[in-house]
Amino acid sequence: MLDRLDQQPADALLALIKMYEADTRPDKIDLGVGVYRTADGGTPVFRAIKQAEKRLVDTQGTKAYLGPEGDMGFVRALMPHVLGDAGNRDGRIDGMQTPGGTGAVRLAVALAQKAGVRNLLMGVPSWPNHKQILDDCGVTTVTFDHACEDGSADMGALREALGKAGKDDAVLLHGACHNPTGVDYTNEQWDEIADLLGETGALPIIDLAYQGLGDGMEEDAYGVRKVIASVPEALVAYSCDKNFGLYRDRVGALYVMGANADETVRIMSNAASLARANWSMPPDHGGASVRLILEDEDLTADWLDELASMRERIGAVRAKLAEAGTAGAVDLTKLGAQKGMFAMLPVSKEQVERLRKDHGVYMAGSGRINVAGLTMGNIDAFVAALADVTG
Numbered sequence: 001m002l003d004r005l006d007q008q009p010a011d012a013l014l015a016l017i018k019m020y021e022a023d024t025r026p027d028k029i030d031l032g033v034g035v036y037r038t039a040d041g042g043t044p045v046f047r048a049i050k051q052a053e054k055r056l057v058d059t060q061g062t063k064a065y066l067g068p069e070g071d072m073g074f075v076r077a078l079m080p081h082v083l084g085d086a087g088n089r090d091g092r093i094d095g096m097q098t099p100g101g102t103g104a105v106r107l108a109v110a111l112a113q114k115a116g117v118r119n120l121l122m123g124v125p126s127w128p129n130h131k132q133i134l135d136d137c138g139v140t141t142v143t144f145d146h147a148c149e150d151g152s153a154d155m156g157a158l159r160e161a162l163g164k165a166g167k168d169d170a171v172l173l174h175g176a177c178h179n180p181t182g183v184d185y186t187n188e189q190w191d192e193i194a195d196l197l198g199e200t201g202a203l204p205i206i207d208l209a210y211q212g213l214g215d216g217m218e219e220d221a222y223g224v225r226k227v228i229a230s231v232p233e234a235l236v237a238y239s240c241d242k243n244f245g246l247y248r249d250r251v252g253a254l255y256v257m258g259a260n261a262d263e264t265v266r267i268m269s270n271a272a273s274l275a276r277a278n279w280s281m282p283p284d285h286g287g288a289s290v291r292l293i294l295e296d297e298d299l300t301a302d303w304l305d306e307l308a309s310m311r312e313r314i315g316a317v318r319a320k321l322a323e324a325g326t327a328g329a330v331d332l333t334k335l336g337a338q339k340g341m342f343a344m345l346p347v348s349k350e351q352v353e354r355l356r357k358d359h360g361v362y363m364a365g366s367g368r369i370n371v372a373g374l375t376m377g378n379i380d381a382f383v384a385a386l387a388d389v390t391g
């Protein structure tokens, strides 16, 4: 039976990692993988996580099952950081832990599908796994352009897409630090989006996977908070894997908001049964570590401090790239105002290949770069390589 399965394409980014590792050039540059890197090229464990993990080892008395909702202490401690201080809005907001942001997106889409969503609107390009999840859940996806050539969000395309949407439709939006373009909505644009969502009744599914890596924890939450204040129902898929550096520990949460407390109880019961059927319950270790940080003022301050230094480094790399102006045919100035770890460069697959072969610069075939893969020491070499292949 299993012989009927077709070969699926290998994950291009994982193949890129292998090629990068095999490359012996000392000045090779890895802009492919989507993890934060320090100026030394490392992805260290956060100081606060190390502390919390020590505490966890010393104090955890059992590893007995928790249930499909995971560690609710974690979910509740995280909530004000994500959704603000407005509380649970008279019982309208609840949440559960998920295996990473991926699990949260999966659960959000599965809930929409179970509720009979007609079309799921999504700006493109997007994180490639969005499309895989939507297809796997069997929802009908309608795409619109996310970004304009000038490096701003394509509000015209979003307006048009939402103009055709109604309360049977949903729209998937990146909360901050758009992957792969780095093109975020401004606060004014979020205000308009919140109004449009209120008018059309389309269900917002907001994917917030990089809070704190754009302008700050509060600043990056503007959109999600504005939307939940303006609409009756929303789903928020959250990842702690970037802003706590917990990638492989798979830490995420899904927050749901219903039109009233009874509806929220029903949504949560469906989320719990879908989680049970998918992964039964999320892994505990990472979520418990985040909870220990958020329950401790000093650890929280240290975590925010380390997150701020990451954000500042990303900002400094972006500023230096923008300062370079152009590299051959590529205008780098736009990168300065964009947010988060990613940016899209207008390069062809052939140019990407030449960057790798001739210059040891590794990046996704789509043209996406992880700006955190650059350092003050190699930006000039990168810009020169880009000029060489596109000039």
Ligand SMILES: Cc1ncc(COP(=O)(O)O)c(C=O)c1O
Residues within 6 Å of the ligand: 034, 099, 100, 101, 102, 103, 105, 127, 174, 179, 207, 209, 239, 240, 241, 242, 247, 250, 251, 252
């Ligand atoms: C936009 C977006 N959403 C969600 C995720 C999922 O993150 P994770 O499952 O690693 O927490 C990612 C990770 O790359 C992402 O870029």
